Amino acid sequence: MHPLSMRALAGALATALALPALAxxxxxxxxxxxxxxxxxxxxxxxxxxxxxxxxxxxxxxxxxxxxxxxxxxxxxxxxxxxxxxxxxxxxxxxxxxxxxxxxxxxxxxxxxxxxxxxxxxxxxxxxAGARMMVRKDDTREQLSQMANARIAVITGSTGKTVAERLKGATLVAVPNTDEGAKAVADGRADAFVSDDISLIDQARMLKGAVKVVGPRMSVExxxxxxxxxxxxxxxxxxxxxxxxxxxxxxxxxxxxxxxxxxxxxxxxxxxxxxxxxxxxxxxxxxxxxxxxxx
CATH class of the missing domain: 3.40.190.10 (Periplasmic binding protein-like II)
Incomplete structure (x- = not known):
């Protein structure tokens, strides 16, 4: 290679190396x-x-x-x-x-x-793990017991994917965790399936009107x-x-x-x-x- 070409290549390489590596x-x-x-x-x-x-x-x-x-x-x-x-x-x-x-x-x-x-x-x-929220007087504790129930789910959530595995239930779309918990408390839904940590927090906020039941149904x-x-x-x-x-x-x-x-x-x-x-x-x-x- 011509000496000038070698120098030009070396200069270009030096310039490239001088640039921030993360850029x-x-x-x-x-x-x-x-x-x-x-x-x-x-x-x-x-x-x-x-x-x-x-x-x-x-x-x-x-x-x-x-x-x-x-x-x-x-x-x-x-x-x-x-x-x-x-x-x-x-x-x-x-x-x-x-x-x-x-x-x-x-x-x-x-x-x-x-x-x-x-x-x-x-x-x-x-x-986290998907669990189920129900009203305080509901005796059901397993998703398998909710075959003919109305189950609140958030569109695009993994909780919805879990709830979809249950045949016969009616899924009720809610926009967020707050609305899902309120839907159960108000009787517009029989259960709400979502991350357990969010459900536990909502149950504390609603002061005993609802409860979180059953085992974790997923690893999140x-x-x-x-x-x-x-x-x-x-x-x-x-x-x-x-x-x-x-x-x-x-x-x-x-x-x-x-x-x-x-x-x-x-x-x-x-x-x-x-x-x-x-x-x-x-x-x-x-x-x-x-x-x-x-």
Whole structure:
């Protein structure tokens, strides 16, 4: 090769190597250039993601993602990183990620194989399970006993997938967890199938009008959503979450939201981490115990 060509190639290579290694990822490029991380949250997914009296997002997932944002800022060596919060519904969360309108969704989304075809996920931060809510005087405790019942479900939820396995029941679509619980309490539905953590919280709010019954009917690894075609950002999120688990930050955040009185709610759920989550905190890994119906 001609000496000039060699020098030109070497110069081009040096220039390429001098560029930030993470800039090839469009999601990271956007975060770096804007100095902003846009986080989607849910208003109705307590204790993971809800709002305080002033309408500001709070919750276990929100706290973890704030910690995550601080570590992303440090890794990218950004002088500041603003967090912009965008409310999303259960039905639109995946579209908002795919459209680039949010870079993270921090709520109660289950990591499943079908969903990994659409989006990426961070590490699991809670293991839920589908259970059933009924009125306080209802003696039925199993989904199999609800063959001719009206069952409230949220469109696009894994709870709906679980309830669909029961033949003969009438599914009643509700927009969110609050409405599903109210539908049972008001007699518009006989049962509501959803993540147990959300049902337990709603039962506490409704002060004995409803109850959560039966065993878990699924394994639901809940995790933050990230864009699918953003490998560098996914790696950054995964590494930051591993560090949070190893240094005890995640366990401290968990204790605040599950073992102490909840902000706004003023009661404690008194739920220590189960064995799956305890193991994840001790030995964090990108491997996921996949969503499955039990």
């Amino acid at each position: 090839a990822d469009p999601t990271l490029s956007k975060i770096q250039s804007s100095g902003t991380l846009t986080i989607g949250y849910r208003k109705d997914a307590s204790p993971l993601s809800y709002v305080d009296a002033s309408g500001q997002p709070i919750g276990y997932a929100i706290d973890l993602c704030q910690q995550l944002a601080a570590r992303i800022q440090s890794q990218l060596k950004l002088p500041t990183l603003q967090i912009q919060y965008v409310p999303v519904t259960m039905a639109e969360r995946f579209d908002r990620i795919a459209e680039g309108k949010i870079q993270l969704e921090c709520a109660d989304t289950t990591n499943s194989k079908a969903r990994r075809d659409l989006v990426g996920f961070g590490l699991t931060y809670y293991y 690894p809940l995790a933050p959503i990230v864009p699918k075609n953003a490998p560098d950002f996914q790696h950054l999120v995964a590494q930051a979450m591993k560090d949070m688990y190893r240094d005890g930050t995640a366990r401290q955040v968990y204790r605040k939201w599950f073992e102490h009185p909840l902000p706004v709610r003023e009661y404690s759920l008194d739920l220590p981490p189960d064995r799956l989550l305890s193991d994840t905190f001790r030995r964090p890994d990108t491997f996921v115990t996949d969503w499955t119906v039990l």
